[in-house]
Amino acid sequence: xxxxxxxxxxxxxxxxxxxxxxxxxxxxxxxxxxxxxxxxxxxxxxxxxxxxxxxxxxxxxxxxxxxxxxxxxxxxxxxxxxxxxxxxxxxxxxxxxxxxxxxxxxxxxxxxxxxxxxxxxxxxxxxxxxxxxxxxxxxxxxxx
Numbered sequence: 001x002x003x004x005x006x007x008x009x010x011x012x013x014x015x016x017x018x019x020x021x022x023x024x025x026x027x028x029x030x031x032x033x034x035x036x037x038x039x040x041x042x043x044x045x046x047x048x049x050x051x052x053x054x055x056x057x058x059x060x061x062x063x064x065x066x067x068x069x070x071x072x073x074x075x076x077x078x079x080x081x082x083x084x085x086x087x088x089x090x091x092x093x094x095x096x097x098x099x100x101x102x103x104x105x106x107x108x109x110x111x112x113x114x115x116x117x118x119x120x121x122x123x124x125x126x127x128x129x130x131x132x133x134x135x136x137x138x139x140x141x142x143x144x
Contacts, residue, residue: 003028010081013088017097019128021088026116029085033078040071091127092120 001009006028013019047067051060087097093115102112123130 001025001028003032007032010085013084014077014081015084017084017087018091019088020092020120020125020131021085022092022120022131023089023117025131026085026089029082033082036074036078040074044071086116088127089116091125092131093118094121094125094127 001022001024006025009021009025010029044067047063051063054060083100086100090097090099095115099112099115102108120130120132
């Protein structure tokens, strides 16, 4: 799965917590989130520098509120997408999505990273078909 395919897949399955996600889908999405974060950080710093140079308190307040709301909406979008793909990635390794709670335990979160890095279960598991196989057509009925 390519970078673009992975980002598109996560965007189309934004609130889908069932099924499975390949390693490439998860890690390409993670890279996209990191790059987005860097971009937003740089743009925010430039906007802040310009607002400080302009020295217009009313404009600074309005822009701050608008940017704050936009950044919150973007954070919510990215958080839900990341949570969904992380749960589907755990499903691919035949683990429950509840293992995601390890992210909030200081040292145990390393176990979660290992789970995400493991190869997925081969063939179908309790969470769905193997995503590496793609959409496999059902076998044709034997001719008698």
